[in-house]
Amino acid sequence: xxxxxxxxxxxxxxxxxxxxxxxxxxxxxxxxxxxxxxxxxxxxxxxxxxxxxxxxxxxxxxxxxxxxxxxxxxxxxxxxxxxxxxxxxxxxxxxxxxxxxxxxxxxxxxxxxxx
Amino acid sequence: xxxxxxxxxxxxxxxxxxxxxxxxxxxxxxxxxxxxxxxxxxxxxxxxxxxxxxxxxxxxxxxxxxxxxxxxxxxxxxxxxxxxxxxxxxxxxxxxxxxxxxxxxxxxxxxxxxxxxxxxxxxxxxxxxxxxxxxxxxxxxxxxxxxxxxxxxxxxxxxxxxxxxxxxxxxxxxxxxxxxxxxxxxxxxxxxxxxxxxxxxxxxxxxxxxxxxxxxxxxxxxxxxxxxxxxxxxxxxxxxxxxxxxxxxxxxxxxxxxxxxxxxxxxxxxxxxxxxxxxxxxxxxxxxxxxxxxxxxxxxxxxxxxxxxxxxxxxxxxxxxxxxxxxxxxxxxxxxxxxxxxxxxxxxxxxxxxxxxxxxxxxxxxxxxxxxxxxxxxxxxxxxxxxxxxxxxxxxxxxxxxxxxxxxxxxxxxxxxxxxxxxxxxxxxxxxxxxxxxxxxxxxxxxxxxxxxxxxxxxxxxxxxxxxxxxxxxxxxxxxxxxxxxxxxxxxxxxxxxxxxxxxxxxxxxxxxxxxxxxxx
Amino acid sequence: xxxxxxxxxxxxxxxxxxxxxxxxxxxxxxxxxxxxxxxxxxxxxxxxxxxxxxxxxxxxxxxxxxxxxxxxxxxxxxxxxxxxxxxxxxxxxxxxxxxxxxxxxxxxxxxx
Numbered sequence: 015x016x017x018x019x020x021x022x023x024x025x026x027x028x029x030x031x032x033x034x035x036x037x038x039x040x041x042x043x044x045x046x047x048x049x050x051x052x053x054x055x056x057x058x059x060x061x062x063x064x065x066x067x068x069x070x071x072x073x074x075x076x077x078x079x080x081x082x083x084x085x086x087x088x089x090x091x092x093x094x095x096x097x098x099x100x101x102x103x104x105x106x107x108x109x110x111x112x113x114x115x116x117x118x119x120x121x122x123x124x125x126x127x128x129x
Numbered sequence: 130x131x132x133x134x135x136x137x138x139x140x141x142x143x144x145x146x147x148x149x150x151x152x153x154x155x156x157x158x159x160x161x162x163x164x165x166x167x168x169x170x171x172x173x174x175x176x177x178x179x180x181x182x183x184x185x186x187x188x189x190x191x192x193x194x195x196x197x198x199x200x201x202x203x204x205x206x207x208x209x210x211x212x213x214x215x216x217x218x219x220x221x222x223x224x225x226x227x228x229x230x231x232x233x234x235x236x237x238x239x240x241x242x243x244x245x246x247x248x249x250x251x252x253x254x255x256x257x258x259x260x261x262x263x264x265x266x267x268x269x270x271x272x273x274x275x276x277x278x279x280x281x282x283x284x285x286x287x288x289x290x291x292x293x294x295x296x297x298x299x300x301x302x303x304x305x306x307x308x309x310x311x312x313x314x315x316x317x318x319x320x321x322x323x324x325x326x327x328x329x330x331x332x333x334x335x336x337x338x339x340x341x342x343x344x345x346x347x348x349x350x351x352x353x354x355x356x357x358x359x360x361x362x363x364x365x366x367x368x369x370x371x372x373x374x375x376x377x378x379x380x381x382x383x384x385x386x387x388x389x390x391x392x393x394x395x396x397x398x399x400x401x402x403x404x405x406x407x408x409x410x411x412x413x414x415x416x417x418x419x420x421x422x423x424x425x426x427x428x429x430x431x432x433x434x435x436x437x438x439x440x441x442x443x444x445x446x447x448x449x450x451x452x453x454x455x456x457x458x459x460x461x462x463x464x465x466x467x468x469x470x471x472x473x474x475x476x477x478x479x480x481x482x483x484x485x486x487x488x489x490x491x492x493x494x495x496x497x498x499x500x501x502x503x504x505x506x507x508x509x510x511x512x513x514x515x516x517x518x519x520x521x522x523x524x525x526x527x528x529x530x531x532x533x534x535x536x537x538x539x540x541x542x543x544x545x546x547x548x549x550x551x552x553x554x555x556x557x558x559x560x561x562x563x564x565x566x567x568x569x570x571x572x573x574x575x576x577x578x579x580x581x582x583x584x585x586x587x588x589x590x591x592x593x594x595x596x597x598x599x600x601x602x603x604x605x606x607x608x609x610x611x612x613x614x615x616x617x618x619x620x621x622x623x624x625x626x627x628x629x630x631x632x633x634x635x636x637x638x639x640x641x642x643x644x645x646x647x648x649x650x
Numbered sequence: 651x652x653x654x655x656x657x658x659x660x661x662x663x664x665x666x667x668x669x670x671x672x673x674x675x676x677x678x679x680x681x682x683x684x685x686x687x688x689x690x691x692x693x694x695x696x697x698x699x700x701x702x703x704x705x706x707x708x709x710x711x712x713x714x715x716x717x718x719x720x721x722x723x724x725x726x727x728x729x730x731x732x733x734x735x736x737x738x739x740x741x742x743x744x745x746x747x748x749x750x751x752x753x754x755x756x757x758x759x760x761x762x
Binding site: 304305308309312313316344347348350351352354355356359365366368369371410412413416427430431433434436472473476480511512514515516539540544545548549552553555556574578581582586587588589590591617618619620621622624625 | 652653654655657658659660662664667668671707708709710712713714715716717719720723724727730731734737738740742743745746748749751752753756757759760761
């Protein structure tokens with residue numbers, strides 16, 4: 015049962031992020047929600063690769079180890095973190111530009127394009 | 130060894146190199162930067178067309194990154210692939226060639242169109258990054274790599290849409306696209322995570338071989354299908370499309386059209402190759418068909434009332450995506466039943482894939498001609514435009530060809546693919562064909578409106594000094610016009626030599642798997 | 651290279667169409683050549699007839715704006731268009747909402 019706790023955490027963080035994106039009006043809070051989604055996806059990948067009692071997946075001079083955690087999800091997560099960094103940086107700079115142009119951070123007032 | 134073995138890797142390496150070096154080359158001034166942009170675009174297109182030629186002649190190509198030899202897919206002693214594999218079958222190569230032609234036209238067009246912007250070396254870097262992401266999505270054989278290239282393409286396109294950062298609308302459009310697109314990309318990543326958790330593999334062929342339906346697979350399928358349908362702009366998730374397409378610079382919009390095709394490619398790769406007949410139920414095919422019909426109808430009715438030229442055309446791309454979804458949804462529906470596949474399913478898929486090619490060409494051309502009007506006349510508002518056919522005869526000529534093609538007027542290529550779609554969807558459910566026909570009529574109606582208000586009518590005082598756009602912009606449009614004319618004059622050849630192999634590759638799931646996994650196990 | 655396209659229910663031959671187009675154009679041009687040839691340039695035959703009024707200098711004054719195109723069509727479908735325009739609110743978080751809604755509906759249908 016405790017083995018499934020990390021998945022529960024993934025689900026909670028994911029739903030929190032989604033809730034923030036759907037209900038918050040402030041653009042910065044929406045950006046935080048998106049970061050939470052990214053964090054939960056990364057956590058999911060890491061949790062998927064974990065094996066109980068496993069050690070670091072490095073073969074060279076590993077010594078006497080029984081199980082290792084899976085290395086692939088860690089590589090995937092690193093890539094996903096880098097992508098998340100790029101998106102967050104770009105998102106925040108767009109928010110900054112939007113504030114400069116519209117003078118507000120309310121998502122409901124930034125709607126010049128519609129219909 | 131023959132250097133052509135490395136074509137799949139070159140198709141990614143050349144635009145990526147072009148992207149990073151254009152920052153360096155940009156230091157050398159405007160002419161050097163433009164020359165670099167032209168050279169890299171032509172090289173990318175040439176590589177993609179050679180790739181297509183080679184795949185059509187020699188079957189599916191596999192390229193393994195980082196292995197001792199390029200075709201060493203299974204490390205010795207293992208029965209599943211662990212390295213990054215690029216896999217190009219006829220459908221991938223077809224898509225890559227199609228999109229690279231659109232990218233070439235967009236690059237030619239952007240040379241002069243972007244004159245009034247600053248920071249152009251960053252523009253060309255982002256442009257080639259977008260091309261890399263697009264081609265990567267189309268030729269990768271790995272689910273996680275697909276996500277990575279999807280994100281590369283997305284981030285590059287956010288930057289390009291907001292490139293005119295002094296214009297509030299451009300930043301707004303980019304922000305909206307970014308929020309929706311990043312959320313959907315996270316769903317793609319979670320779906321990849323689910324599949325990895327079940328099968329310990331991210332290679333499409335390896336997962337497809339082991340796949341059997343359970344709850345995790347079903348949820349992953351839904352996540353992938355809905356997210357990628359959103360990225361290609363299907364109703365009811367199309368709202369970002371008109372904003373983003375209308376506000377991006379015209380050359381970029383031409384490329385964005387091709388990028389949306391890459392998302393469609395991913396959608397069909399997942400449905401046909403990754404899941405295939407294993408998916409079982411008819412819910413997903415019908416979801417795709419219903420999304421297609423809604424996209425066609427809602428897209429075109431919204432287009433009729435638009436008053437801005439590029440926004441009107443952007444709503445049309447929603448409706449044209451609907452045709453492709455409808456046709457390939459019918460193909461997916463008949464996947465399990467060989468009789469239905471032979472009767473109408475395969476022809477529907479041919480129509481759909483031919484429509485992908487046609488759509489990319491004429492839609493790109495329409496956006497470029499709207500950009501040309503904006504460049505010369507300085508406005509996109511149809512209420513203010515008028516009588517431009519006198520000032521811009523070449524642009525008008527190419528616009529008419531593209532508009533006739535998108536409206537499906539015979540003898541243009543759009544008619545041929547639409548004919549195949551009408552007749553085969555009629556066999557499934559007659560109402561689908563009726564919806565497609567009504568959409569076509571409304572498409573014609575709204576392009577008559579654009580032609581009549583922007584190009585015809587009495588000459589206006591405000592546009593007295595308007596002249597034809599520069600030669601390099603005309604060249605970009607001429608590339609696409611030429612392709613449309615060729616497709617129009619040789620539809621039979623195109624269908625049997627380009628489209629049919631692509632459709633066969635799409636339904637040949639075992640062929641895709643055995644190219645990586647070998648015959649055994 | 652020159653083959654027809656078969657759709658399983660019929661066929662499409664672009665060359666036949668072009669031939670028909672050429673013949674039709676020839677007929678049209680023939681009929682046009684039968685028209686009157688006593689037209690004189692530079693006289694009042696050459697002037698625009700604008701309901702006996704003086705033709706405005708700027709073409710923009712007599713053009714029909716795009717906003718008026720298909721007025722009847724839009725007017726007849728007013729309820730539908732009101733609903734459709736209300737959907738496109740322009741609010742980014744609602745766009746995410748539509749995405750999530752579609753995802754939920756399809757997920758329920760697939761899992762059932």
